[in-house]
Amino acid sequence: DIVMTQTPLSSPVTLGQPASISCRSSQSLVHSDGNTYLSWLQQRPGQPPRLLIYKISNRFSGVPDRFSGSGAGTDFTLKISRVEAEDVGVYYCMQATQFPWTFGQGTKVEIK
């Protein structure tokens, strides 16, 4: 199975400041169809996971443009340009390129 490793595991951020989360996979996430099935999920306290970003950099419907994804191959990044109070929660990267799906450990974003 592909191992997904996130850093940092905790990210205290000042409101209005940027935040960045890294995700590294143990193997390339480039699928044979040419796509890279790397997604980012947000889980607010007490809520289910919510899809933010799919295929590295595509924002899902309704996701604010302060969220952006980038990367390629085995290294990926989620950036929040200006953190707002509603962004508090745990963020997961996940890969769906190779069966089975695997997830990062989660990064807790909290306000300083």
Place this chain on the structure above:
Amino acid sequence: EVQLVESGGGLVQPGGSLKLSCAASGFTFSGSAMHWVRQASGKGLEWVGRIRSKANSYATAYAASVKGRFTISRDDSKNTAYLQMNSLKTEDTAVYYCVPAAIQVWGQGTLVTVSS
């Protein structure tokens, strides 16, 4: 709008059984593989298993931790996927989510508690 509604969770004793349902709408259910993912309280996300579409012979696959105990099925006429859980263990306690492969939207999940 894509919607997933999981149901069927509850309290069950170790060794017992439970069947979860996942009602889907807003996308072409019959054409999408459906995955089940679980999350124990305060823990991360764990993939449980998946069922592919009719075009892919409804092929199923499971995590090692549930193989032989859990069975995934689907009824495309009802846009519903199922997770039959047998021989439940305390470590199966978690919120269970169904997630379509075609579009990774998540429902609210359903809580399964295995305890005596």
